[in-house]
Amino acid sequence: MDIDTTTPPPTDAPLLALSGISKRFTGVKALDGVDLDVKAGELHVLFGENGAGKSTLINVISGTFPPDEGSFRFGGEEIRHLTPQRARAIGISPVFQEFSLVPSLTVEENLFLGREASVGGVLRAGEMRRRAAALIEELGFDLDPGARVDRLSRAHQQMTEIAKALLGKVRLLILDEPTASLTERETGRLFELIARLKDQGVGLIYVSHRMREIRALADRVTVLRDGRHIRTLDAATATDGDLVELMTGRRIDVLFPEIPHAPGKVVVDVENLTLADGTVKEVNLYARAGEITGIAGLVGCGKSELVRAIYGLEPVADGTVRIHGTPYEAPTARQSLKRGIAYFPANRVAEGLALSRPIRENASLTALDLDRFARFGVLRQGAERSAVGAIMERLKLRPPNIERPVGALSGGNRQKVMLGRALTRELSVFLFDEPSVGIDVGAKLEVYAFMKALVEAGAAVIVVSSELPEVLALSNRLYVMHHGRVAAELTGADKTEQNVLASFFREEMTEAA
Amino acid sequence: MSDIDAAPSPSGLPALRRLAVQAALPIALVLLLLAFAAVDMRVLSLANLLNIAQQTSYLALFAMAQTVVILTRGFDLALGPTVSMVSVGAALAMASGVAAGYDPGLVLLMGLAAGFGLGIACGTFNGAVIALLGVSPFVATLGSYNIAIGIATTLSGGRPVQGVPDLFSHLFYGGSIAGIPAAILIAALVGIVLHLVLTRTVYGRALYVIGTNPRAAAVAGLPVKAILVATYILCSTLAALGALMMTARTGSGEPNLGGSLSLQAIAAAVVGGTSLAGGRGGVGTAVVGALFVTILSNGMNLTRIDGYVQMVVLGAIVIAGVVLDRIRLEQRG
Numbered sequence: 084m085d086i087d088t089t090t091p092p093p094t095d096a097p098l099l100a101l102s103g104i105s106k107r108f109t110g111v112k113a114l115d116g117v118d119l120d121v122k123a124g125e126l127h128v129l130f131g132e133n134g135a136g137k138s139t140l141i142n143v144i145s146g147t148f149p150p151d152e153g154s155f156r157f158g159g160e161e162i163r164h165l166t167p168q169r170a171r172a173i174g175i176s177p178v179f180q181e182f183s184l185v186p187s188l189t190v191e192e193n194l195f196l197g198r199e200a201s202v203g204g205v206l207r208a209g210e211m212r213r214r215a216a217a218l219i220e221e222l223g224f225d226l227d228p229g230a231r232v233d234r235l236s237r238a239h240q241q242m243t244e245i246a247k248a249l250l251g252k253v254r255l256l257i258l259d260e261p262t263a264s265l266t267e268r269e270t271g272r273l274f275e276l277i278a279r280l281k282d283q284g285v286g287l288i289y290v291s292h293r294m295r296e297i298r299a300l301a302d303r304v305t306v307l308r309d310g311r312h313i314r315t316l317d318a319a320t321a322t323d324g325d326l327v328e329l330m331t332g333r334r335i336d337v338l339f340p341e342i343p344h345a346p347g348k349v350v351v352d353v354e355n356l357t358l359a360d361g362t363v364k365e366v367n368l369y370a371r372a373g374e375i376t377g378i379a380g381l382v383g384c385g386k387s388e389l390v391r392a393i394y395g396l397e398p399v400a401d402g403t404v405r406i407h408g409t410p411y412e413a414p415t416a417r418q419s420l421k422r423g424i425a426y427f428p429a430n431r432v433a434e435g436l437a438l439s440r441p442i443r444e445n446a447s448l449t450a451l452d453l454d455r456f457a458r459f460g461v462l463r464q465g466a467e468r469s470a471v472g473a474i475m476e477r478l479k480l481r482p483p484n485i486e487r488p489v490g491a492l493s494g495g496n497r498q499k500v501m502l503g504r505a506l507t508r509e510l511s512v513f514l515f516d517e518p519s520v521g522i523d524v525g526a527k528l529e530v531y532a533f534m535k536a537l538v539e540a541g542a543a544v545i546v547v548s549s550e551l552p553e554v555l556a557l558s559n560r561l562y563v564m565h566h567g568r569v570a571a572e573l574t575g576a577d578k579t580e581q582n583v584l585a586s587f588f589r590e591e592m593t594e595a596a
Numbered sequence: 597m598s599d600i601d602a603a604p605s606p607s608g609l610p611a612l613r614r615l616a617v618q619a620a621l622p623i624a625l626v627l628l629l630l631a632f633a634a635v636d637m638r639v640l641s642l643a644n645l646l647n648i649a650q651q652t653s654y655l656a657l658f659a660m661a662q663t664v665v666i667l668t669r670g671f672d673l674a675l676g677p678t679v680s681m682v683s684v685g686a687a688l689a690m691a692s693g694v695a696a697g698y699d700p701g702l703v704l705l706m707g708l709a710a711g712f713g714l715g716i717a718c719g720t721f722n723g724a725v726i727a728l729l730g731v732s733p734f735v736a737t738l739g740s741y742n743i744a745i746g747i748a749t750t751l752s753g754g755r756p757v758q759g760v761p762d763l764f765s766h767l768f769y770g771g772s773i774a775g776i777p778a779a780i781l782i783a784a785l786v787g788i789v790l791h792l793v794l795t796r797t798v799y800g801r802a803l804y805v806i807g808t809n810p811r812a813a814a815v816a817g818l819p820v821k822a823i824l825v826a827t828y829i830l831c832s833t834l835a836a837l838g839a840l841m842m843t844a845r846t847g848s849g850e851p852n853l854g855g856s857l858s859l860q861a862i863a864a865a866v867v868g869g870t871s872l873a874g875g876r877g878g879v880g881t882a883v884v885g886a887l888f889v890t891i892l893s894n895g896m897n898l899t900r901i902d903g904y905v906q907m908v909v910l911g912a913i914v915i916a917g918v919v920l921d922r923i924r925l926e927q928r929g
Contacts, residue, residue: 416817434815437808448816
């Protein structure tokens with residue numbers, strides 16, 4: 084077997100022991116005297132808001148940069164001058180969110196990158212192929228070792244990254260939000276793998292914002308806030324409320340707000356919609372004012388494409404979309420905004436924001452056709468500054484400087500800039516595509532509260548999400564999509580996780596029949 | 597998401613290094629002038645400085661033309677041939693007007709209409725091929741490069757077109773206000789207006805957003821294709837203005853007037869700090885870059901450096917400009 088784990092060190096002595104770790108970046112104290120210990124065979128969750136210091140800490144542990152002060156012990160030895168290469172050599176293996184794969188190489192070439200098996204400079208392709216296949220087999224991933232990485236989905240790239248981390252000797256595995264792009268099934272596989280690694284005495288550091296994963300996996304949880312160690316808790320006894328309160332420093336009882344839905348008129352009416360690329364087939368769906376309509380489904384089921392088509396980003400082959408009762412033909416983003424439809428993309432970096440431009444410009448971008456922001460093509464920058472300033476103040480942007488480039492912001496603050504766009508003009512339909520991907524719990528709560536306010540004001544809100552608890556809790560009515568079609572529409576007491584999952588399988592079974 | 601707020605900045609003395617990179621060009625400009633002056637004091641004479649300013653006006657106009665398209669991640673390789681074509685077309689129109697005995701004012705209008713008409717046609721063609729047909733700016737403008745050379749040579753028969761009227765030459769070259777030559781006045785006026793357009797209008801704002809993230813611009817409802825077409829038209833119109841000014845200077849329509857202008861203009865823009873990655877730059881970067889390239893060639897001329905060696909130097913400068921752009925981008929993260 085290729086996951087080579089050495090026997091656990093003698094009892095009780097932690098595998099990794101950090102104490103008083105500090106790290107400072109040009110005046111900002113990213114870490115301030117943080118303690119952390121991870122035992123062999125333990126899964127230790129790092130929990131905190133964006134900017135709390137989690138990433139800095141795992142970068143210190145994996146040797147990306149050295150700490151300014153503090154002691155770092157691994158396997159009982161004092162470690163100094165750690166480099167990423169040396170970290171790997173002693174068995175510290177990180178899986179970062181930013182992938183370290185070479186797109187033009189195959190999966191197996193990436194696995195062995197920099198540590199190729201060779202004899203006298205000649206690659207031993209056969210041996211590498213065999214070992215790669217064996218590893219992937221053992222991990223239970225549905226992954227072709229000969230496939231080029233740039234042709235893989237993000238989920239498969241994530242699997243490649245995990246496989247790469249597990250090739251060779253591993254004593255401490257670091258996973259930074261590993262499930263962000265995995266489907267439920269792949270997530271299940273990963274969890275089984277984690278359980279096996281724990282049995283073999285591997286220590287794990289796991290960064291996640293997802294409560295359900297923390298519940299399922301964690302032995303202990305360390306909460307960081309503003310670069311400081313707040314507390315380390317036993318996962319079995321800590322409640323969600325405790326964790327969130329420690330993380331945000333404020334009392335939060337429930338994660339999802341109570342949303343008083345008051346369904347009114349049908350605002351968005353989709354009839355028999357089929358997209359040109361076939362990702363959505365003959366879908367019927369409606370959304371009413373004053374309620375949140377949820378769309379759940381696995382990655383690739385067509386749920387994102389559906390809302391993108393309503394907004395005008397995907398070509399429609401057949402079917403009708405009615406907005407406020409009038410047919411909306413040949414939608415474009417510009418027309419949609421004029422009709423009061425806003426879309427919040429899942430990938431804010433690729434499709435939402437111009438990162439090097441200031442917050443002010445990004446927030447007003449969808450409203451520059453209004454007299455409020457420009458007259459005869461000339462910008463009214465004074466009005467823009469005060470309007471955007473007030474909006475970002477309302478959304479509690481911290482720090483409240485709207486001239487900073489958006490690229491300098493954390494995920495949660497970037498989402499606030501996107502939400503800010505919703506407040507720059509009159510809108511009645513809000514299409515959210517994976518609204519809480521990549522943002523911390525504190526920011527999630529603010530996004531949910533924002534949706535609640537929209538619904539209370541009588542807007543029609545459609546939420547597309549791969550995170551089941553989220554759509555279940557937020558939506559008044561929930562559509563489940565599968566292979567481009569609506570597999571079920573659930574309301575009231577039927578709106579349960581079991582029913583959602585069952586509708587996937589029912590579909591699978593009818594297809595097989 | 598990773599903790600981006602705590603992203604590390606480059607090591608060393610960040611503030612000082614940042615300043616050094618951002619202000620590198622103005623410092624280099626002064627050093628360059630002083631170095632040439634050390635060889636030949638005439639470099640710093642009032643007459644030569646005015647000469648430099650006048651020469652810079654033309655290149656600055658062309659660099660501004662390139663800058664607006666470079667902001668959208670494009671460039672215009674056909675700018676030089678466009679200049680040739682406009683020069684020939686405007687001269688032919690005016691020569692025929694003079695031959696027909698029209699009023700000088702009308703002849704001037706005919707020249708302007710022909711010149712700007714050809715410029716706008718060129719820009720519309722480039723913009724439509726790039727934005728509507730989805731051809732890369734490199735291939736599209738390389739194609740129109742040949743088309744424009746062909747048209748300019750055919751129209752003129754390969755020979756200079758004589759008969760440019762005095763009124764035209766006076767307006768675009770000979771004239772001056774308070775001792776400042778027409779070329780400098782025109783370039784300064786265009787520079788100020790373009791700067792206002794880039795910083796104070798919805799169009800200018802859209803240009804930067806499209807250059808920074810074209811997909812986000814489309815999702816936000818900006819009419820990306822229309823803006824791209826308009827931008828190529830703006831580029832070619834500015835090139836046409838420069839072409840008319842150069843035609844006024846030579847006093848004839850020249851089928852070879854554009855020569856190596858396409859690359860010189862891109863070089864000036866990039867050296868000045870316009871980013872080929874899009875979204876960064878403006879009138880300031882175009883003017884500073886044009887000044888740098890002009891001073892360099894002026895100094896090399898005065899110090900009698902061989903013309904072919906000058907080409908080598910200019911080529912190296914372009915590469916250095918792109919490397920500098922890289923370093924700047926990395927610093928900003």
